[in-house]
Amino acid sequence: MIAILIKKELLMMLRNKSFLLTALIMQLLLLTAAAGGYQVFRESTAERLAAEQQKRAQWLHQDPKHPHIAAHFGNFAYMPKTGLSLFDYGLDAFTGTVVYLEPHKQNEFSFKPAEEQSSSLRFGELSLAMILQLLFPLLIIFNGFTAFSKERTGGTIQLLYSQGLSFRQLYLGKFLACCIWIVLLLLPAFILLLLTQIWIGYTASGIIRVLLLGLFYLLYLFLVAAVTLLVSAYSKNAKPAILTMIGIWLGFMVLVPKWAASAGDNLYPLPTKYDFMQAIRQDIQMGIDGHNASGARASALKAQLLKKYQVDTVSKLPFNFEGYVMQAGEAYSSWVYDKHFSSLQQQLGRQNQIALWCSLIDPFVAIKNISMGLCGTDYYTHLDFQRQAENYRRFFVRYMNQDMEQHSRLGDWEYKISKEKYAEVPAFHYVSQTAGQSLKPYLLGFCSLGLWFLVTLVLVEIYNKQRS
Amino acid sequence: MKLHQIIFAGELKLLLRSRTQITALLLFIGLGAFSVYYGHSEIGKQQDRLRSVGDTLEKKKLQYLEAFKADTSTAAGKYAYEAAALPSLARFSYNFLASNPPAALAALSLGQRDLYPYYYILNAQNLYAQTLKGDINNPFKLSAGNFDLAFVFVYLLPLLIIALSFDVLSLEQDQGTLSLLQTSSFPLKKIIAQKIRFRCLLVLLLVLVLSAAAFLACGPGLQLAQSLGWLLVLFAYTGLWFSILYLIISFKMNTSLNAISSIGVWICLLIVVPALINLLVAGGQKQQSSRLAGLMRSRNMPEKEEAMRGALNHFYSYYPALKPADTAKTPFFYFQGYSAFLMTEQLKSKVLVDELYHAVKERNRKVSYFNLVSPAVHTQELLNALSGTDMDRELQFKQAIEKYHRQIFWFSNRALFANRMLTKADYAAEPRFEFKPPTLSAGTLFLGLFQLLGSGICLLLWAGKNFSVAFKEDQ
Structure with a gap:
């Protein structure tokens, strides 16, 4: 019986010209978004690689100079565009693309692509993810809100019930028919995405991510279909059904995400860069500053080393005391930076936590976060990149300071390292997270999808019992 | 009783009886009130920040001035005096504030103010090493945008218009009263037009009341021209949306199709068209900035006499009047060499940065080509321009900073190249940041209004x- 129902629903769908036209427009939009996403990915990757190579060459071809001065020349870490960023741009426009790595300072990311665009960017960027998250649900809503009211006004619903069909079976038939056309419409987009990933030379992890994306988007869209059918069943006629669904769409997709971001910002305000840097500077000044060996901490360090090596002056130490102090200063400032950055990240985490909790009640926020996470365009991937870039900064600064400590004499600022030494510092390379690591912050999102399915199921059962 | 009086009275009664429409109206008013509060609280935070930074720098200045009286026979006194009087030290430690204070209407349309830093603390070090480094933001918040009054009007007002008007005609069909209307002595077209007019007046009144409340919250400093401009833009945008609804109704579809078509148009104008334009413009234009990353690099040069002389000779080719007749090394020789190096580096960097700003302007110009098909983005841009939160103001602020930085450079370097110490008189005459923000020209405003109203009339x-x-067919 259900198979017949599914067949009938699909047949009606095929006869519905406006549905076919909207579905075609949707496919064209998906194709446009995919082409645009690929172009943006290709251009920004080429530009990043060129910039990376240029900066690396500048580092390698520095004139021979004192190692600490060479460290001050600095390096850059460019945030790579992931292969899946062509599917979901995520926060890419609002996280900086590059960070300058230099001794004594941990800089913020610079050059947000959004800074180069007018406020039109706030209206959104056309991506495959945006179409699937925002527009595809509307196609489902517009096609499904009359599912039960039409049967009711046409009198066919009583005919179906009189043949022994329960509401549960009728609902299931309609739902499965919806699922079939959703899969059929989604399939080209995901095949295209998979092919693009293979074309750009993506790894097995990338393929797993594509498959997971496909799975989560299917679940999300099935959920939209389930809710639309339920609302249609509970509504007396088509008008309240469409108004309710549009209300839900507007609330979940426009108002809740915006409110969550604003509420987070109001409840947990961020410090300004000026205050933040002042606090760091103050904390560093309380200790040794890396350039001044006469500070209290430096004096303590000096006394400790003289005692340890049984000498009466730092010039008799088996290494350059200034280099040692320099690195100790670096370690101290790193500790201070860790303290302040960790508190800043906690505050950012608290802000974002509101949106994460909202994902429990809002499946759109849930899929948005999961999608960004899997595509590597979310805040947590950016944070991971920031951590790795900072580790690299500390590594190359330490490497240069250690050279100074081991190979130069006290007060010898004429000491120079050869160009070969620069090559010993490897270029920065970002190691991507695994799919599991990327999804970890969004566990609440999974619960959201599960919870909504459960609620829908319960309401279907209630309606079924009421009817029988 | 005239037709419009009869219809207005009837529609008011129906409106008061309709729970859905009353809920929609109340929800809109609530969201509008929240957005006014939100905008003012955001701008309030920015104003507090500007005041606090200004105060901190003022205190610092007083400390510098006090240092001229310091007892230089003590180590601490000598250190304080040298920090203030030695131009080689003051050039990198004495800071100046360049701020972009919010315009009177900024709280109503925050625009790009959350994205760009609204103040910089500068010294004579390379400008771009100070301004290109990123600020502290939450990318998630930036991506979600602001819940300001402009958002309520640009995004939600059309939805209110849809909720109030989409079933103006189809409801009569559904209730079976359409044939009754057709038998009346007034043409159906006129009756529908009056019903739409009633809703239009109601929405315009709402726009006026919410805007007036927001204006009042702005306090003094608000100019009449800006407020009038704001209202005119919103009236034109409201008019356009009622025209869209009137057109949809004129197709005499059923209630569901009307709702779908109206929401479909909303999706197209608020989401699909802007996103497509962004894709088209972004796809055709490369991101310029990653090439500029090198400008953030610390500037260092060999501390060799030869290198210093090279930098100074290059510098003197720009400023021949400063070239000393005597080639002997002065006490400030190395510091002068480094300042000369900084200045020439700055001139080189400026070319690259100007290219970036030119590309940004170009991109903006391209987006404006689509104003006619993208009224929502166009309205948002007009509101941002009236509120002084648009890209144009940001670019002009950056130009003003560039000019100011040159004055900051000469504040300490004038003394450095004159081989003298800084004095209290120098501090008294320190440069102050002057920024005359651009205002939206009447021409641009009228062109915008013409485009919005023109589309509506068509x-x-x-x-x-x-x-x-349809009327002829029915007859």
């Missing part, structure tokens, strides 16, 4: 034609 004519045809 749609009304189309709807009128549809109604005439």
